[in-house]
Amino acid sequence: xxxxxxxxxxxxxxxxxxxxxxxxxxxxxxxxxxxxxxxxxxxxxxxxxxxxxxxxxxxxxxxxxxxxxxxxxxxxxxxxxxxxxxxxxxxxxxxxxxxxxxxxxxxxxxxxxxxxxxxxxxxxxxxxxxxxxxxxxxxxxxxxxxxxxxxxxxxxxxxxxxxxxxxxxxxxxxxxxxxxxxxxxxxxxxxxxxxxxxxxxxxxxxxxxxxxxxxxxxxxxxxxxxxxxxxxxxxxxxxxxxxxxxxxxxxxxxxxxxxxxxxxxxxxxxxxxxxxxxxxxxxxxxxxxxxxxxxxxxxxxxxxxxxxxxxxxxxxxxxxxxxxxxxxxxxxxxxxxxxxxxxxxxxxxxxxxxxxxxxxxxxxxxxxxxxxxxxxxxxxxxxxxxxxxxxxxxxxxxxxxxxxxxxxxxxxxxxxxxxxxxxxxxxxxxxxxxxxxxxxxxxxxxxxxxxxxxxxxxxxxxxxxxxxxxxxxxxxxxxxxxxxxxxxxxxxxxxxxxxxxxxxxxxxxxxxxxxxxxxxxxxxxxxxxxxxxxxxxxxxxxxxxxx
Amino acid sequence: xxxxxxxxxxxxxxxxxxxxxxxxxxxxxxxxxxxxxxxxxxxxxxxxxxxxxxxxxxxxxxxxxxxxxxxxxxxxxxxxxxxxxxxxxxxxxxxxxxxxxxxxxxxxxxxxxxxxxxxxxxxxxxxxxxxxxxxxxxxxxxxxxxxxxxxxxxxxxxxxxxxxxxxxxxxxxxxxxxxxxxxxxxxxxxxxxxxxxxxxxxxxxxxxxxxxxxxxxxxxxxxxxxxxxxxxxxxxxxxxxxxxxxxxxxxxxxxxxxxxxxxxxxxxxxxxxxxxxxxxxxxxxx
Numbered sequence: 003x004x005x006x007x008x009x010x011x012x013x014x015x016x017x018x019x020x021x022x023x024x025x026x027x028x029x030x031x032x033x034x035x036x037x038x039x040x041x042x043x044x045x046x047x048x049x050x051x052x053x054x055x056x057x058x059x060x061x062x063x064x065x066x067x068x069x070x071x072x073x074x075x076x077x078x079x080x081x082x083x084x085x086x087x088x089x090x091x092x093x094x095x096x097x098x099x100x101x102x103x104x105x106x107x108x109x110x111x112x113x114x115x116x117x118x119x120x121x122x123x124x125x126x127x128x129x130x131x132x133x134x135x136x137x138x139x140x141x142x143x144x145x146x147x148x149x150x151x152x153x154x155x156x157x158x159x160x161x162x163x164x165x166x167x168x169x170x171x172x173x174x175x176x177x178x179x180x181x182x183x184x185x186x187x188x189x190x191x192x193x194x195x196x197x198x199x200x201x202x203x204x205x206x207x208x209x210x211x212x213x214x215x216x217x218x219x220x221x222x223x224x225x226x227x228x229x230x231x232x233x234x235x236x237x238x239x240x241x242x243x244x245x246x247x248x249x250x251x252x253x254x255x256x257x258x259x260x261x262x263x264x265x266x267x268x269x270x271x272x273x274x275x276x277x278x279x280x281x282x283x284x285x286x287x288x289x290x291x292x293x294x295x296x297x298x299x300x301x302x303x304x305x306x307x308x309x310x311x312x313x314x315x316x317x318x319x320x321x322x323x324x325x326x327x328x329x330x331x332x333x334x335x336x337x338x339x340x341x342x343x344x345x346x347x348x349x350x351x352x353x354x355x356x357x358x359x360x361x362x363x364x365x366x367x368x369x370x371x372x373x374x375x376x377x378x379x380x381x382x383x384x385x386x387x388x389x390x391x392x393x394x395x396x397x398x399x400x401x402x403x404x405x406x407x408x409x410x411x412x413x414x415x416x417x418x419x420x421x422x423x424x425x426x427x428x429x430x431x432x433x434x435x436x437x438x439x440x441x442x443x444x445x446x447x448x449x450x451x452x453x454x455x456x457x458x459x460x461x462x463x464x465x466x467x468x469x470x471x472x473x474x475x476x477x478x479x480x481x482x483x484x485x486x487x488x489x490x491x492x493x494x495x496x497x498x499x500x501x502x503x504x505x506x507x508x509x510x511x512x513x514x515x516x517x518x519x520x521x522x523x524x525x526x527x528x529x530x531x532x533x534x535x536x537x538x539x540x541x542x543x544x545x546x547x548x549x
Numbered sequence: 550x551x552x553x554x555x556x557x558x559x560x561x562x563x564x565x566x567x568x569x570x571x572x573x574x575x576x577x578x579x580x581x582x583x584x585x586x587x588x589x590x591x592x593x594x595x596x597x598x599x600x601x602x603x604x605x606x607x608x609x610x611x612x613x614x615x616x617x618x619x620x621x622x623x624x625x626x627x628x629x630x631x632x633x634x635x636x637x638x639x640x641x642x643x644x645x646x647x648x649x650x651x652x653x654x655x656x657x658x659x660x661x662x663x664x665x666x667x668x669x670x671x672x673x674x675x676x677x678x679x680x681x682x683x684x685x686x687x688x689x690x691x692x693x694x695x696x697x698x699x700x701x702x703x704x705x706x707x708x709x710x711x712x713x714x715x716x717x718x719x720x721x722x723x724x725x726x727x728x729x730x731x732x733x734x735x736x737x738x739x740x741x742x743x744x745x746x747x748x749x750x751x752x753x754x755x756x757x758x759x760x761x762x763x764x765x766x767x768x769x770x771x772x773x774x775x776x777x778x779x780x781x782x783x784x785x786x787x788x789x790x791x792x793x794x795x796x797x798x799x800x801x802x803x804x805x806x807x808x809x810x811x812x813x814x815x816x817x818x819x820x821x822x823x824x825x826x827x828x829x830x831x832x833x834x835x
Binding site (some may be wrong): 045048049050066089111115116117130131134141142218220221222224228232235236237238239240269318388389392395396399408409410415466470512513514516518 | 589590616655657658659661662691692693694695696697698701702704705706707716717720721724725727730731757758759760761801821822824825826829831834835
């Protein structure tokens with residue numbers, strides 16, 4: 003019982019620490035931004051912001067639209083209709099999540115640019131110049147919108163699919179008796195009812211789009227995130243970069259508000275506890291093939307094409323046998339990702355457990371802050387972490403020299419602590435969200451029963467909560483792990499400088515102009531992500547009857 | 550300490566024979582990350598008489614915070630069929646005769662930023678602005694992609710001149726059968742500044758602040774500047790050695806003799822902000 007008495011303060015302290023950790027980079031940026039950078043802003047306002055704001059807005063809107071059509075559309079089709087190939091699509095539709103945006107960009111530029119596969123194919127029939135004129139030009143804003151949208155739509159698909167499945171058949175049937183047609187039911191009943199879920203999916207798509215640097219730079223889209231990079235490194239203005247970061251964070255906050263707005267007026271009566279699932283309409287013949295094609299298109303462009311490209315390049319270059327370096331890079335990736343996953347899981351668990359044990363406003367606030375880290379674009383996060391981490395490093399060295407000890411060096415920066423911290427902050431939302439949802443499904447009666455049976459909170463946690471939460475914990479661990487493997491901007495800037503991970507080695511190959519040499523590394527990331535994505539969607543069809 | 554990049558295996562083997570270093574002693578990296586660390590004040594002066602002797606002064610920071618360790622030139626990939634000349638100046642790239650015939654990546658990319666900064670350092674901001682406007686007017690398309698795409702676009706007939714670094718061309722030619730036709734359709738011309746040389750940009754080394762093993766770090770830098778390591782680096786990465794007395798890789802040598810610009814790297818660095826500002830001002834990337 004003695005250990006139990008310490009448990010509560012320890013858990014609360016961990017929750018507080020977690021909130022402080024996530025808030026730290028934001029505070030650091032706010033602090034950096036207070037330094038004056040007058041000439042930066044005049045310049046930005048005159049020459050950079052009008053265009054960067056426009057392009058960023060168009061990119062966000064365009065990618066959102068593509069993701070909405072591909073994601074919600076395919077979710078609707080597989081939820082309401084039965085057709086040949088549907089079961090396979092259920093498994094395939096979420097898989098583009100496994101393809102990082104920058105990889106999709108490289109692949110599509112290679113395929114669709116002059117002298118690429120499409121051009122060479124067209125040249126079989128046309129003179130080269132005429133064939134050139136027919137190329138779609140992926141290095142453009144529309145190209146970026148399509149490419150990024152096609153790998154990010156699963157966020158909308160997954161959330162919309164869950165929502166469509168939970169909609170009870172009663173609503174559609176009532177509408178039908180009132181004379182509504184199929185389209186009218188979709189547009190006026192099903193879509194509005196799925197609005198909250200779709201809003202969450204779209205918000206995730208927007209955040210991922212803002213996070214991207216690699217793809218948009220390569221495709222020639224000048225986003226705000228890219229302007230931060232330029233202001234920081236080319237114009238040498240840390241303060242200006244921090245101020246721009248604040249602007250980006252304001253946009254993020256606006257997006258989150260929009261998402262909240264999208265979820266407004268949502269009551270649980272909408273979807274009854276045990277929804278009566280809608281019977282799927284069978285589609286045969288042409289209609290069935292059309293439905294299949296409509297859902298297969300996003301899978302093809304977002305997953306199959308990039309995957310085949312990577313496999314082809316890896317085999318062609320016999321990368322599968324070559325170079326031990328890739329296994330070393332993979333080892334680094336795994337170590338960093340595993341460490342970050344463990345820390346994120348512990349902190350996420352502590353944050354939610356603190357609320358469970360003592361629900362109050364402060365603990366809820368801590369959990370909300372912990373979940374907000376996902377909204378920080380990787381570059382902004384790196385910028386916000388560098389200053390505090392270096393200050394800590396400098397402090398340790400100053401202390402060591404004061405005490406006459408040997409200098410430890412830039413230990414935090416040099417050991418990868420900074421990169422792991424960035425992962426934890428950015429992906430903490432996953433375990434926090436998963437565990438919060440998991441706890442909600444464990445009735446408080448269990449806690450009370452355990453307590454009345456004389457068990458301490460700690461025992462209840464160990465004997466009741468943890469076993470019941472196991473699937474949630476496993477799920478969260480998998481998702482965080484894969485997200486860490488894919489992360490590029492923060493890794494690039496915060497990794498120990500002589501260490502490559504899979505993601506940074508792809509980037510290095512690409513920046514040396516031989517992206518294909520990184521195909522195996524890309525393939526490893528994709529392969530590692532397929533399992534988890536499949537795991538996430540393993541309950542692809544709701545069981546019939548009461549759940 | 551670990552070393553990455555194309556030469557890693559060769560150099561790592563040599564390092565293993567010597568003394569092992571803590572891996573955070575030394576930073577060796579792409580120019581962007583070097584810059585990031587400089588802006589954060591995370592490096593310290595290395596002060597090495599050996600480096601001062603081997604590495605020409607224009608490729609070092611006088612405070613000793615950074616030293617170039619190898620270099621590449623920023624050159625033109627000219628179409629074999631359509632570009633009729635064998636020599637070119639950077640100034641000439643703004644000549645209206647190239648209207649719609651030049652392809653280049655983003656003007657804010659570090660390679661172009663350095664080239665444009667060198668232009669500013671040579672000719673002043675006003676002239677540089679005029680030049681950038683002229684160059685912009687000559688572009689066949691909005692800047693995007695990488696240096697490799699510049700060669701690709703020339704090979705496909707989108708433009709006659711692409712701007713890229715020397716090693717990209719060598720890599721396409723020697724290491725990548727798919728891309729070899731892109732290189733084969735072009736010839737590398739080493740442009741010069743009027744009254745100057747060819748712009749080179751550097752891979753640099755920094756010594757980490759508070760490095761616990763400072764002396765060994767400096768020894769390693771000195772070794773990397775030595776003939777043996779420079780030879781490995783030049784051959785594996787198709788770069789120009791930073792010092793005399795090391796053979797240049799045959800592909801790179803085939804471009805002709807490099808007359809590197811003697812503008813000190815610190816002066817280029819000091820003009821980077823102006824170059825970046827001008828790129829935005831003339832709407833180079835728009």
